[in-house]
Amino acid sequence: MHNILLVEDDDAIATVVSAALEDDGYSVTRCASILERDKALTGQSYSVMLTDVMLTDGDGIESLPEVTAAHPAMPIIILSAQNTLDTAVRATDTGAFEYFPKPFDLDELSRAVNQAVGTRAEQSPDTEEAGGGLPLVGRSQAMQGVYRMITRVLRNDLTVLVLGESGTGKELVAEAIHQLGHRKSGPFVAVNAAAIPSDLIESELFGHEKGAFTGAVAQSIGKFEQANGGTLFLDEIGDMPLDAQTRLLRALQSGKIRRVGGRQEIAIDVRIVAATNRDLRPMIAAGTFREDLFYRLNVVPIEIPPLRQRRDDIEALAKHFLKVATEEGLPARQIDPAALNILKDQNWPGNVRELRNAMFRLIVMARDDVIEADSVAAIIEDMGKTVSAITEHGFGKTLYLWLEQESPSPGTVYHAATSAFEKPLFEWALTQKGGNQLKAAQLLGINRNTLRKRITELKLTADDYGR
Numbered sequence: 001m002h003n004i005l006l007v008e009d010d011d012a013i014a015t016v017v018s019a020a021l022e023d024d025g026y027s028v029t030r031c032a033s034i035l036e037r038d039k040a041l042t043g044q045s046y047s048v049m050l051t052d053v054m055l056t057d058g059d060g061i062e063s064l065p066e067v068t069a070a071h072p073a074m075p076i077i078i079l080s081a082q083n084t085l086d087t088a089v090r091a092t093d094t095g096a097f098e099y100f101p102k103p104f105d106l107d108e109l110s111r112a113v114n115q116a117v118g119t120r121a122e123q124s125p126d127t128e129e130a131g132g133g134l135p136l137v138g139r140s141q142a143m144q145g146v147y148r149m150i151t152r153v154l155r156n157d158l159t160v161l162v163l164g165e166s167g168t169g170k171e172l173v174a175e176a177i178h179q180l181g182h183r184k185s186g187p188f189v190a191v192n193a194a195a196i197p198s199d200l201i202e203s204e205l206f207g208h209e210k211g212a213f214t215g216a217v218a219q220s221i222g223k224f225e226q227a228n229g230g231t232l233f234l235d236e237i238g239d240m241p242l243d244a245q246t247r248l249l250r251a252l253q254s255g256k257i258r259r260v261g262g263r264q265e266i267a268i269d270v271r272i273v274a275a276t277n278r279d280l281r282p283m284i285a286a287g288t289f290r291e292d293l294f295y296r297l298n299v300v301p302i303e304i305p306p307l308r309q310r311r312d313d314i315e316a317l318a319k320h321f322l323k324v325a326t327e328e329g330l331p332a333r334q335i336d337p338a339a340l341n342i343l344k345d346q347n348w349p350g351n352v353r354e355l356r357n358a359m360f361r362l363i364v365m366a367r368d369d370v371i372e373a374d375s376v377a378a379i380i381e382d383m384g385k386t387v388s389a390i391t392e393h394g395f396g397k398t399l400y401l402w403l404e405q406e407s408p409s410p411g412t413v414y415h416a417a418t419s420a421f422e423k424p425l426f427e428w429a430l431t432q433k434g435g436n437q438l439k440a441a442q443l444l445g446i447n448r449n450t451l452r453k454r455i456t457e458l459k460l461t462a463d464d465y466g467r
């Protein structure tokens with residue numbers, strides 16, 4: 001059962017609030033002063049703390065930084081009769097989860113408590129989840145900040161822009177906003193602007209009517225319409241071509257879309273969450289990203305710090321991935337503390353995704369049940385070689401390393417090496433061109449028949465890249 005700490009010196013309010021919370025199935029510990037609060041907090045943990053601001057023995061906000069430092073995972077909800085901007089700002093500055101000016105609506109307060117309990121990091125020593133089984137692991141101060149921002153957008157439809165390096169968990173945050181928010185019964189639809197050929201983006205977003213362009217053999221419903229009533233996640237927004245940006249802006253401004261080749265305007269009801277790993281400001285300056293679209297999207301920015309700035313999360317994440325791997329059918333493994341320490345020392349340029357991949361590799365390679373420090377050191381060295389080879393020595397040196405590692409048998413070296421680089425190259429070109437071999441060949445600057453022949457030899461299926 002969740003225990004709520006209620007710090008309120010007005011007896012009437014305290015009685016009404018605790019009755020409402022008890023009705024919701026919580027147990028409530030009441031106190032009427034800062035002194036009592038501090039006593040109640042000693043050696044005890046609570047799922048949520050609700051606190052008044054003006055208490056008989058002082059200011060309830062002033063001493064919050066100490067409370068947060070001692071109980072970083074406990075969301076704090078501030079109840080205040082001083083409805084000034086200053087109190088709201090001070091409350092927000094202390095990192096409070098929510099701020100309720102008095103008089104407040106009890107139903108709203110109880111919803112906020114439910115959400116705070118759901119979003120709170122679990123106290124399990126191994127992994128923590130941000131409510132509803134969502135695998136957002138990590139209890140660092142930095143992630144607490146991210147969770148708090150998430151909770152601020154759950155009960156509204158404000159547009160969110162999730163920022164962070166590649167692999168930091170932007171898509172997971174978008175999913176959390178959807179699944180914990182009031183649109184959770186609607187669809188969650190994701191579009192990756194970087195993965196769609198630029199001439200298809202508009203049709204992908206807005207759909208098209210039959211015959212709208214060559215190849216439009218049937219009517220198609222776009223992502224906006226698919227996401228109706230739910231959330232549309234626009235990933236890699238910085239990679240969207242300018243004309244698509246213009247149409248997107250128009251749709252966001254008017255709340256209506258028009259299918260490509262269509263006449264009718266269709267009203268849409270979607271919450272937008274956009275994400276990018278690019279710095280959009282220089283792109284605005286360079287004219288490759290529309291400034292007005294940026295302001296439309298950047299209503300609530302949520303920035304996820306890179307993993308190297310929240311090393312406290314590495315252990316929980318590593319253990320979480322051991323569990324995920326077992327759920328996916330891989331053997332159960334433990335990790336040695338010395339091995340964990342090596343993981344904690346790394347810089348992880350590919351962030352959580354890179355750590356996840358490293359953990360899966362370690363699980364597959366481990367000789368016994370425990371992942372030891374020497375295996376971690378070996379794969380770190382390996383990963384380091386690839387990254388530094390590419391950044392420091394370029395492609396040629398990377399190829400040398402590849403040859404050293406693979407040592408193809410004599411007489412097959414040329415064939416092995418060209419196949420090794422042709423395969424990802426062709427996959428990339430086909431993805432860029434939606435599986436269209438002619439366009440992929442034009443992009444590469446090679447003959448279409450050569451491409452077709454090599455696709456067969458390399459056992460690639462062009463259709464896999466079409467949409």
Ligand SMILES: Nc1ncnc2c1ncn2[C@@H]1O[C@H](COP(=O)(O)OP(=O)(O)OP(=O)(O)O)[C@@H](O)[C@H]1O
Pocket residue numbers: 135136137138164165166167168169170171172173235276277317320352353356
């Ligand atoms: N806090 C986290 N807890 C658990 N798993 C995480 C967390 N953050 C990221 N991951 C995992 O790391 C991987 C990358 O996350 P995700 O795809 O959300 O990153 P991203 O920032 O959207 O990346 P990109 O910019 O490359 O699209 C996924 O497998 C995701 O499940």
